[in-house]
Amino acid sequence: MKLRTLIVDDELPARKKIRAFLQDHPEFQVVAECSDGEQAVAAISTHKPDLLFLDVQIPGRNGFEVLDALPAKSFPAVIFVTAFDKYAVRAFEVRALDYLLKPFNKTRFSEALHRFHERKIRPKGIDHKQELKEALQEIQRESRDNERIAIKSGSRVILLRKGLIEWIEAQGDYVKFHIGKESHLLRETMAAAAERLDPNRFVRIHRSRIVNLDHVREIRPLWGGDYSVLMRDGTELTMSRTYRMNFQSALYGEKSLISPTNH
Numbered sequence: 726m727k728l729r730t731l732i733v734d735d736e737l738p739a740r741k742k743i744r745a746f747l748q749d750h751p752e753f754q755v756v757a758e759c760s761d762g763e764q765a766v767a768a769i770s771t772h773k774p775d776l777l778f779l780d781v782q783i784p785g786r787n788g789f790e791v792l793d794a795l796p797a798k799s800f801p802a803v804i805f806v807t808a809f810d811k812y813a814v815r816a817f818e819v820r821a822l823d824y825l826l827k828p829f830n831k832t833r834f835s836e837a838l839h840r841f842h843e844r845k846i847r848p849k850g851i852d853h854k855q856e857l858k859e860a861l862q863e864i865q866r867e868s869r870d871n872e873r874i875a876i877k878s879g880s881r882v883i884l885l886r887k888g889l890i891e892w893i894e895a896q897g898d899y900v901k902f903h904i905g906k907e908s909h910l911l912r913e914t915m916a917a918a919a920e921r922l923d924p925n926r927f928v929r930i931h932r933s934r935i936v937n938l939d940h941v942r943e944i945r946p947l948w949g950g951d952y953s954v955l956m957r958d959g960t961e962l963t964m965s966r967t968y969r970m971n972f973q974s975a976l977y978g979e980k981s982l983i984s985p986t987n988h
Contacts, residue, residue, distance in 0.1 A: 727754035731774040733765040733791070734758075734806055735783045735912065739827070743778050743806070746834045753838075761898075762786025766794045769801065776841055777801045778825075784898040787917045802844055804837050874902070874921060876911050883909060888926075891940040891956060893918055895933035905958070928975040930954055930964035938976060 730753045734740050740758050747753050756772040759765040762785035769777065769791075781788040788805065805824040823837045873884045891903050899910045900918045911918070919927070919935060929935050936954060943955040950966035964972060 728752055728775040729754060729756045729772060730776045730778070731756060731765075731768055731772060731801070732758045732778045733760075733762075733768075733783060734778070734780040735760045736780075739780070739806065743834075746831055749831070749835070750838055760784075762788075762791045765791045769795060774801045777803045778806055779803050781805060781807045782913050782917065784912055784914065787914065790916075802841055804841065874911070876902075876909050878909070885909060887922060888937075888939070890922075890927075891937055891958065892960070892962065893927075893935040903960075925975065928968075928972050930962065930968050930972055932965070934962055936962065 730747065732740050732743050732755060734743070737760075740760075744755055744758075747755060753776065756774060757768045759768050760783070762783050764785070765779070765783070766786065779788050779791065783791075786794065792800075792803070807824055807826060823840045825834065825837055872887055874887060874890075876883045876885060885902060885904065889904050891905070893903065893915070894901050895915045896910070898914075899912050900915055902909045902911065915929075915933065915935070919929065922935070926939060927935050927937055930952075936956070940957050941954055942957045944964070945953040945955065947953055947963070950969075952964040952966075952969065954962045954964050956962065
């Protein structure tokens with residue numbers, strides 16, 4: 726009986742590579758491919774795969790959010806496809822979960838499938854969903870501790886120092902990092918971008934904007950309870966009233982210097 730397999734990756738070459746490597750393992754049958762998290766949740770519900778190849782950073786919902794949306798009864802075995810650093814990889818190894826670190830070769834791919842077969846014969850009753858969620862949470866912590874963000878730009882990889890990022894804005898399926906006169910696009914959600922950053926330094930002021938407190942110069946009240954956040958380079962951003970308390974807590978702790986009075 727064929728093992729139903731689903732591939733989730735926003736990059737077509739990555740999906741093709743997994744398909745090509747699976748040709749050496751005829752017991753697996755690819756039942757669907759997905760390029761974002763929303764498609765993945767729907768496809769898993771429809772096809773009920775035995776094995777899921779899941780990229781961690783995908784648009785719509787990231788890997789964590791895909792897993793969180795799945796009911797425990799239909800939870801497949803998961804092999805992560807990730808570009809995270811060696812510390813995140815170790816988090817998987819400790820929990821006996823498998824991963825494919827891009828770029829991977831056929832030997833490493835076969836090892837991952839071997840571990841999948843070993844997992845199938847493990848005793849029942851193990852909460853794999855909780856196990857995977859804990860591993861992803863550790864990956865997010867390790868990513869937050871990493872001082873750089875890698876962004877692909879054509880054939881180049883640009884390494885951004887997090888401390889130099891002044892502010893971030895959402896643009897469709899992308900986030901834009903602003904550093905001085907430069908800006909760089911990364912395909913992920915604002916929630917995923919926030920997970921990479923130190924919450925004591927980077928604070929959300931709007932559903933589509935995050936600021937680095939080290940680069941904030943001034944805060945001014947506006948009509949209706951909103952605020953103007955003036956950055957050191959002169960950029961003026963609006964902070965919606967729903968994020969005022971969050972900003973206040975990060976900037977001043979328990980002490981408030983921002984008046985809630987509407988003008």
